[in-house]
Amino acid sequence: xxxxxxxxxxxxxxxxxxxxxxxxxxxxxxxxxxxxxxxxxxxxxxxxxxxxxxxxxxxxxxxxxxxxxxxxxxxxxxxxxxxxxxxxxxxxxxxxxxxxxxxxxxxxxxxxxxxxxxxxxxxxxxxxxxxxxxxxxxxxxxxxxxxxxxxxxxxxxxxxxxxxxxxxxxxxxxxxxxxxxxxxxxxxxxxxxxxxxxxxxxxxxxxxxxxxxxxxxxxxxxxxxxxxxxxxxxxxxxxxxxxxxxxxxxxxxxxxxxxxxxxxxxxxxxxxxxxxxxxxxxxxxxxxxxxxxxxxxxxxxxxxxxxxxxxxxxxxxxxxxxxxxxxxxxxxxxxxxxxxxxxxxxxxxxxxxxxx
Amino acid sequence: xxxxxxxxxxxxxxxxxxxxxxxxxxxxxxxxxxxxxxxxxxxxxxxxxxxxxxxxxxxxxxxxxxxxxxxxxxxxxxxxxxxxxxxxxxxxxxxxxxxxxxxxxxxxxxxxxxxxxxxxxxxxxxxxxxxxxxxxxxxxxxxxxxxxxxxxxxxxxxxxxxxxxxxxxxxxxxxxxxxxxxxxxxxxxxxxxxxxxxxxxxxxxxxxxxxxxxxxxxxxxxxxxxxxxxxxxxxxxxxxxxxxxxxxxxxxxxxxxxxxxxxxxxxxxxxxxxxxxxxxxxxxxxxxxxxxxxxxxxxxxxxxxxxxxxxxxxxxxxxxxxxxxxxxxxxxxxxxxxxxxxxxxxxxxxxxxxxx
Numbered sequence: 001x002x003x004x005x006x007x008x009x010x011x012x013x014x015x016x017x018x019x020x021x022x023x024x025x026x027x028x029x030x031x032x033x034x035x036x037x038x039x040x041x042x043x044x045x046x047x048x049x050x051x052x053x054x055x056x057x058x059x060x061x062x063x064x065x066x067x068x069x070x071x072x073x074x075x076x077x078x079x080x081x082x083x084x085x086x087x088x089x090x091x092x093x094x095x096x097x098x099x100x101x102x103x104x105x106x107x108x109x110x111x112x113x114x115x116x117x118x119x120x121x122x123x124x125x126x127x128x129x130x131x132x133x134x135x136x137x138x139x140x141x142x143x144x145x146x147x148x149x150x151x152x153x154x155x156x157x158x159x160x161x162x163x164x165x166x167x168x169x170x171x172x173x174x175x176x177x178x179x180x181x182x183x184x185x186x187x188x189x190x191x192x193x194x195x196x197x198x199x200x201x202x203x204x205x206x207x208x209x210x211x212x213x214x215x216x217x218x219x220x221x222x223x224x225x226x227x228x229x230x231x232x233x234x235x236x237x238x239x240x241x242x243x244x245x246x247x248x249x250x251x252x253x254x255x256x257x258x259x260x261x262x263x264x265x266x267x268x269x270x271x272x273x274x275x276x277x278x279x280x281x282x283x284x285x286x287x288x289x290x291x292x293x294x295x296x297x298x299x300x301x302x303x304x305x306x307x308x309x310x311x312x313x314x315x316x317x318x319x320x321x322x323x324x325x326x327x328x329x330x331x332x333x334x335x336x337x338x339x340x341x342x343x344x345x346x347x348x349x350x351x352x353x354x355x356x
Numbered sequence: 357x358x359x360x361x362x363x364x365x366x367x368x369x370x371x372x373x374x375x376x377x378x379x380x381x382x383x384x385x386x387x388x389x390x391x392x393x394x395x396x397x398x399x400x401x402x403x404x405x406x407x408x409x410x411x412x413x414x415x416x417x418x419x420x421x422x423x424x425x426x427x428x429x430x431x432x433x434x435x436x437x438x439x440x441x442x443x444x445x446x447x448x449x450x451x452x453x454x455x456x457x458x459x460x461x462x463x464x465x466x467x468x469x470x471x472x473x474x475x476x477x478x479x480x481x482x483x484x485x486x487x488x489x490x491x492x493x494x495x496x497x498x499x500x501x502x503x504x505x506x507x508x509x510x511x512x513x514x515x516x517x518x519x520x521x522x523x524x525x526x527x528x529x530x531x532x533x534x535x536x537x538x539x540x541x542x543x544x545x546x547x548x549x550x551x552x553x554x555x556x557x558x559x560x561x562x563x564x565x566x567x568x569x570x571x572x573x574x575x576x577x578x579x580x581x582x583x584x585x586x587x588x589x590x591x592x593x594x595x596x597x598x599x600x601x602x603x604x605x606x607x608x609x610x611x612x613x614x615x616x617x618x619x620x621x622x623x624x625x626x627x628x629x630x631x632x633x634x635x636x637x638x639x640x641x642x643x644x645x646x647x648x649x650x651x652x653x654x655x656x657x658x659x660x661x662x663x664x665x666x667x668x669x670x671x672x673x674x675x676x677x678x679x680x681x682x683x684x685x686x687x688x689x690x691x692x693x694x695x696x697x698x699x700x701x702x703x704x705x706x707x708x709x710x711x712x
Contacts (some may be wrong), residue, residue: 181569186624213537218625268542269574
């Protein structure tokens with residue numbers, strides 16, 4: 001497997017390390033910063049450095065674009081222009097609508113691994129960075145099934161759990177579960193500093209709840225400014241909703257309604273429990289075989305339907321018929337309940353499906 | 357040392373265990389739930405169980421009231437009515453204004469250890485629960501110096517870092533660094549659940565930022581309803597301020613002002629750094645000797661001045677003159693810079709002070 005990585009920071013470098021160590025892939029890298037590129041080579045994250053984007057992606061079967069969100073659309077376009085006709089191209093950006101246009105090309109499938117927020121730089125790259133991490137994929141309507149399968153299998157081999165989702169939902173969900181918590185962490189530390197300076201006190205020791213709630217405050221400014229701006233409509237809507245909900249809490253406090261406050265608090269506990277239990281489906285892995293016509297978008301359609309229902313596809317394998325007119329996709333899903341749900345969802349898409 | 361603990365749950369039980377193991381204290385306990393009282397005895401958190409509050413505090417030199425915030429004012433009153441004339445009485449409530457009235461009695465000094473939010477119940481009690489934890493003390497104007505010193509030394513022996521603060525500031529600071537983060541965690545999980553159910557999706561895997569930010573969501577409902585209500589004015593003011601700050605972020609997003617967003621984010625990083633560095637004053641312990649008149653409130657006045665400036669008093673010892681008309685307080689403070697600051701602050705209160 002020949003892999004190209006454009007942008008070899010923490011994420012790109014970790015992809016390179018993992019692909020080399022776990023897939024024995026040959027990895028070619030490029031970075032606009034020659035110093036970073038040299039560090040990546042020294043660290044063993046790449047086998048060879050390309051002189052430019054085009055050289056890096058020459059002959060690649062899979063190309064990762066791992067540059068900051070602000071530079072993504074232009075870099076993805078460059079990579080698609082230079083990459084071979086049968087090369088899968090993906091990115092790792094935290095917001096997915098900015099690269100939606102690239103999905104007009106059937107080689108492109110957007111991606112976003114939920115990993116690596118705490119540190120940055122290729123020197124912190126690790127081959128196990130993606131172990132157990134959800135890796136969102138946002139295939140467009142024209143996405144090639146063969147290339148989707150290739151990308152899915154490589155990500156699973158890197159230790160990740162690929163999950164398909166459409167770009168709009170991805171950005172809305174990330175606004176709620178990632179960008180909003182970052183905004184709030186920033187607000188909380190600023191507010192605590194303000195509360196304390198009013199009274200002329202030094203900041204007091206804070207308890208564990210404050211430290212946890214503000215762990216991500218002031219995260220890498222260049223990276224996060226891009227993320228906030230690229231998702232600003234969805235994020236603004238989430239902020240608006242937080243303001244509304246805080247107003248309701250203030251109202252309950254003003255009326256000193258103990259029953260309402262306790263119910264609100266208990267409901268939060270239930271929501272948290274439900275969040276913690278996500279992705280814990282257990283049981284043996286079940287195989288499903290799906291018969292599909294050979295046209296772009298079919299695999300993406302199936303993956304999105306399963307992703308929407310929270311069914312985790314542990315692995316997949318596509319076997320085309322000799323004349324390429326149709327094929328069989330094998331899907332592996334954990335547990336009888338997820339397997340039954342998957343079978344139902346795929347049947348609803350009108351593809352014949354059988355347990356293996 | 358004879359110690360009484362009224363309310364032997366997680367905090368009261370841990371005080372009992374630590375006092376017995378570290379001070380060889382004889383601990384008498386009381387709990388309105390006989391089953392809990394029996395568990396405390398079985399666990400070794402108390403030497404003897406009192407039949408009622410009065411029996412538990414008979415002969416005590418130090419009494420801790422560790423009942424829920426809602427029951428504190430009445431229980432503190434009961435304890436003060438029954439406790440000996442030379443017994444220090446304190447509580448462990450998360451808000452301090454509800455027990456302010458008790459400080460008319462010079463034996464009472466309010467307290468609040470920042471420890472133990474994650475679990476509850478005497479079965480989770482641990483002798484090391486307070487190791488390294490800040491333990492706020494809110495002495496009133498009439499607080500006895502002898503009893504303040506006794507309480508301070510016992511808390512330091514339990515492994516805690518006592519810090520004096522006035523009740524109003526305490527409740528305002530806690531609203532900002534503890535109660536508000538709890539409210540926001542509850543809001544975030546409810547909002548994420550809402551965002552996801554709109555689209556009919558199952559909850560997706562969430563990243564570490566969301567898990568950290570919502571760790572305390574739905575914390576023990578009975579305990580927290582009391583806390584929210586007992587501090588509702590200060591908490592409402594903090595919520596109001598959060599709403600204002602979130603509105604400003606939304607505004608910056610609407611105008612897509614990258615420079616403003618990056619500066620805001622970087623400032624948050626600096627605030628977080630400053631918060632993390634609190635309480636890390638290093639260096640050798642320095643002793644100061646302060647000459648004080650023997651009247652109630654003097655030690656509290658000094659402790660509050662140092663607490664306000666963030667100077668941590670590692671230990672203290674009070675030596676009255678033979679005729680009790682005046683005394684010398686030895687204070688131990690870590691590092692030359694804190695020692696110099698302490699000397700300055702005490703001199704400003706017009707008490708003679710010397711480095712030992």
